[in-house]
Amino acid sequence: QIPKTQLAAVSDDASGFTIKEIPVVQPDQLEPGRALVKILYSGVCHTDLHVIKEDWPAKPERPCIAGHEGSGIIVAINDPTSKLKIGDRVGVKWIAHSCNQCDYCLAGNEPLCAEAKCSGINAQGSFQQYCPAYTSQLTIIPDNLDMAEAAPILCAGVTVYKALKRSGARAGQWVAIPGAGGGLGSVAIQYAKYMGLSSIAIDTGAEKKALTAKLGAAAWVDFKEHPGDAIVAAVKAATPDGLGPHAAIIASPKPEAYLTAMEYIRPFGTVVAVGLPPAGAYVKADVFFTVLHNKTLTSSYVGNRLDCNEALAIAAAGHVKTPIKVVPFKALDSVYDEMAKGTIIGRAVLDLFA
Ligand code: 8ID
Ligand code: ZN
Known part of the structure; x- marks a missing residue:
């Protein structure tokens, strides 16, 4: 046959x-x-x-x-x-x-x-x-x-599940997910919830906002409403103490998401690079504050x-x-x-x- x-x-x-x-x-x-x-x-x-x-x-x-x-x-x-x-x-x-x-x-x-x-x-x-x-x-x-x-x-599933594990974030903590309305992001919200984490969905548009809320995201930040560095304050404000999330899983295929994440995570926080923009994309990390705030940049590959x-x-x-x-x-x-x-x-x- x-x-x-x-x-x-x-x-x-x-x-x-x-x-x-x-x-x-x-x-x-x-x-x-x-x-x-x-x-x-x-x-x-x-x-x-x-x-x-x-x-x-x-x-x-x-x-x-x-x-x-x-x-x-x-x-x-x-x-x-x-x-x-x-x-x-x-x-x-x-x-x-x-x-x-x-x-x-x-x-x-x-x-x-x-x-x-x-x-x-x-x-x-x-x-x-x-x-x-x-x-x-x-x-x-x-x-x-x-x-x-x-x-x-x-x-999508295995990648974000592994990335969440690699972030070191534990139950009760917060994780930001740029790309939350896409394939990886929409499952990341759910694995995060299963692991006891509260997530901040970052993406754009009313439909993705509604989807991420339905999937269990605790907060929403529309990246188009907060262009450039303005997103830093919005993401920090989404956490109860205003210090920012403990981790960020970058699930966006565009380089912009890599320019602000090291800034909006809280001290001792971890950024997990996952999304793979075209060649020539860089992560932006201010050296002084990366050190003084003991921040970690890591990555996760499937x-x-x-x-x-x-x-x-x-x-x-x-x-x-x-x-x-x-x-x-x-x-x-x-x-x-x-x-x-x-x-x-x-x-x-x-x-x-x-
Ligand atoms: O092992 C790995 N590291 C791995 C595994 C699988 C996929 C990496 N990836 C990579 C893909 O190659 C791609 O670069 O992860 C990225 C996301 O894949 P995806 O989830 O399959 O992409 P999608 O379904 O198109 O969703 C992307 C979402 O990102 C949003 C879009 O609106 C969309 O919902 N987005 C964009 I475009 N720019 C954004 C920004 N600046 C953004 N969200 C937040 N901030
Ligand atoms: Zn894939």
């Missing part, structure tokens, strides 16, 4: 992509260590847009098939050493492969593995109906989690396999529900357009067979 051809979003250059018919890797053609995953749903992450547009120093190998929030079913496998089997519900993530033997992998830092492969960069991603995935990084999706809802957890399992389990238990809009595969172009304009509320998820 595995077809010979499939639809895939293939990008030949930075101008875009086309959805076209390409061959399906047949079971007897699968390389060792691979499984063929029938992709049912794939979230569209802003990373996919950065990748095909070549925003970053890391450029994709062409032709590239992006997509890294793919949920699907294993329909063939060539890996006798793996416990995975045909019929398993699995997720295709940003980290598509890691060696699992180097020091980074052994310590649970697979994203830093020198041999890591990334979906859309040097591995095929989930914007295709049948993905020849590496078994090394396939993630099992819990039975009781809806496949469309599971998709965004595979990147998460490891255990982080992802935890993020999925928290969602499966009902604590996190990504605000998704499921659209047909052929809508990918308009999703990218809206994403570039910043008008997507939450996360768009493609139905690969609609």
Whole structure:
């Protein structure tokens, strides 16, 4: 029942992509260590847009098939050493492969593995109906989690969950989330709440304000109403003692969010860099006050396999529900357009067979 051809979003250059018919890797053609995953749903992450547009120093190998929030079913496998089997519900993530033997992998830092492969960069991603995935990084999706809802957890969910852990913020404390109305931000609010944190949603527009309030944000700051440095006072004022949040998870794809965060976090606070604006973006930190106020700048890059399992389990238990809009595969172009304009509320998820 595995077809010979499939639809895939293939990008030949930075101008875009086309959805076209390409061959399906047949079971007897699968390389060792691979499984063929029938992709049912794939979230569209802003990373996919950065990748095909070549925003970053890391450029994709062409032709590239992006997509890294793919949920699907294993329909063939060539890996006798793996416990995975045909019929398993699995997720295709940003980290598509890691060696699992180097020091980074052994310590649970697979994203830093020198041999890591990334979906859309040097591995095929989930914007295709049948993905020849590496078994090394396939993630099992819990039975009781809806496949469309599971998709965004595979990147947005695990990334913000890990970033919140790396912030060191504890129950009772405050966290600012620039980008709160987007894919990463809308789940960050919910993981933060689950971890006992109060969040300050930073984004723009009435719809995102309403969404972030519904998802449990304790406060709202519209970045367009407080341009430039004016946002510093507004974010500090959103905390009960006026000192500012204990942490900030930067989930914005634009560089502006990196210019004020080190200033609005409270003394001893931590900024976690997550959003990845195009090359040439910098974090602004005044040296004197960074030292005198003992502030920390750190970063977080997706998460490891255990982080992802935890993020999925928290969602499966009902604590996190990504605000998704499921659209047909052929809508990918308009999703990218809206994403570039910043008008997507939450996360768009493609139905690969609609
Ligand atoms: O591992 C990582 N570090 C990782 C993992 C996954 C994604 C990093 N990312 C990066 C993406 O590459 C992208 O740069 O995180 C960024 C956010 O991805 P996303 O959540 O998928 O983007 P989105 O759904 O488009 O949401 C972005 C939101 O940011 C708001 C927009 O209004 C939108 O709601 N925003 C913008 I544009 N400028 C802002 C600003 N100055 C802002 N919010 C606050 N302040
Ligand atoms: Zn992503």
